[in-house]
């Protein structure tokens with residue numbers, strides 16, 4: 001029986017593509033200048049990841065280990081190209097924002113990584129769950145990084161969200177700091193590294209506190225048992 | 231069982247790889263056919279939308295995409311678009327490309343028949359956010375100050391940024407981008423002045439639609 005809670009926890013937090021595996025950094029740095037771009041990139045990657053995991057898990061018994069990498073790469077590249085064409089044809093406004101970066105999904109080694117480490121060894125259903133969790137984990141990481149960079153760099157949050165999600169979501173677009181003159185470095189690529197660095201610190205800090213609390217909880221019944229004997 | 235043995239054989243591996251490539255290529259070909267029309271439509275709509283930004287509505291009543299002309303400019307081949315009102319050519323739109331700080335800046339320059347600028351807009355650029363990107367109309371009205379200008383206002387010698395002794399504002403900390411745009415607009419104006427007669431001659435007479443449509447179809451088949 002597959003442990004779905006474990007899959008979810010891995011994908012969303014403890015084995016997060018960006019904050020734990022430190023993969024996918026090329027698209028991360030390139031697109032996350034705003035939270036909206038991060039969200040769009042995250043969703044597009046989620047779509048490719050889901051498709052790749054589904055196909056690879058379905059045909060996994062037929063693939064010889066010797067040629068698995070080229071097969072995975074051809075499948076992933078095809079899915080990325082399809083995504084690119086579909087967005088270009090049916091969501092042109094979004095394409096103008098994300099278009100340049102869709103092709104970058106191909107170089108996202110985390111997708112190949114999931115194919116190799118998970119989909120090639122697990123059932124279709126498990127691979128779907130894994131790709132969804134990994135994809136959502138990536139998406140929230142990109143939105144966080146984009147959000148931090150956008151607020152500090154341009155003083156807005158979710159600018160242009162209506163291009164991605166449609167007019168009803170225009171309410172997401174917030175000007176956090178009115179008349180802000182901008183902090184250029186956060187919008188440029190170095191800002192991506194800086195934001196990822198601080199967010200990593202935050203994650204480690206939360207993990208550390210979690211561990212300490214567990215250790216305390218674990219040791220408390222212990223100490224109650226042992227203390228009288230000492 | 232058998233499959234495990236087969237997977238080790240070279241023939242099986244080559245065939246499988248070939249099969250995967252064939253299936254994916256077929257898929258891509260189908261998707262390409264299927265999305266080609268919508269993508270062209272989207273691009274055409276985008277062009278029309280851009281035209282409407284550089285040309286006020288009362289200046290034209292035609293679909294500029296149907297009135298494209300070709301001409302050799304000093305900097306290369308140029309496709310221009312004629313705007314007409316009730317059959318009279320009222321303006322010409324040039325797609326121009328300036329060399330900015332971080333690469334090419336694609337823009338549209340619309341010049342009225344009397345040589346005045348009807349409007350200028352930047353379509354695509356890679357200038358630095360916060361410095362060079364004030365050329366976008368969404369961020370700064372700077373680009374709209376060109377509307378109504380011509381080679382007589384200001385005179386050609388003043389077609390430069392203030393820092394170079396010209397008439398147009400640069401941005402604080404970013405002179406390269408505005409300098410490139412001013413130079414490119416000036417180039418378009420000079421070219422218009424020199425080739426006025428050709429540019430204002432109708433590329434297509436009213437009622438000539440059939441010929442051009444078949445020509446367009448021929449072009450489409452080529453690519």
Ligand SMILES: Cc1cc2nc3c(=O)[nH]c(=O)nc-3n(C[C@H](O)[C@H](O)[C@H](O)COP(=O)(O)O)c2cc1C
Pocket residue numbers: 331332357358359361362363402403404405406407408
């Ligand atoms: C990271 C970086 C990005 C820049 N981006 C631009 C730009 O997009 N457009 C621009 O005109 N100048 C840009 N500059 C500034 C130019 O290097 C140059 O200093 C300036 O355009 C000259 O302006 P000045 O003559 O007013 O000093 C940038 C500088 C740096 C360090």
